Amino acid sequence: ETGVTQSPTHLIKTRGQQVTLRCSSQSGHNTVSWYQQALGQGPQFIFQYYREEENGRGNFPPRFSGLQFPNYSSELNVNALELDDSALYLCASSPGVGAANSPLHFGNGTRLTVT
């Protein structure tokens, strides 16, 4: 049990639609990172939020956006869904950029299927 919870567990959307995924961070953690894991691949970094600001972004287009709220929970929004967006979306929280060597613990993930 990592203390990071994600919702929903599974989601099916149609190409062109928009989706919002949610993540509740572990108590005391102010940084949230999002990853996309396509089938048969390792997770890929999407972006990180620290104290409600985006703090680092991977190689993902602008239709991938996020938010972090004052309680440090976070949302990942994807607009204009494409078939290749089908993946497991993972969220991890951490104590903050000062804890440079603390490992990331992931939530259970959201499985998104785009048809």
Next chain:
Amino acid sequence: QKEVEQNSGPLSVPEGAIASLNCTYSDRVSQSFFWYRQYSGKSPELIMSIYSNGDKEDGRFTAQLNKASQYVSLLIRDSQPSDSATYLCAVGTGGTSYGKLTFGQGTILTVHP
């Protein structure tokens, strides 16, 4: 060249044997190194972290790091069928990029009775 590359699998070992998983990375400023285990349909679970050159042991798992060679490995002693999973190597640079880990593609390990 991939940033983090793992030995190609799948890897199959008999129960009780040592499984050896290898990973190389390209970014010399990397500071933190992790091994995750992922069962089919589940999210990755951290099993080892290592930050300094040398060996780190935790139960049946030993992580080895050689920063000069940009190489990190995971040994699993007395392998059990329950160790059958995909093993992911992850590398971090720390600092303001703290939350960003770069993962390898994973190595599928099967331990057969």
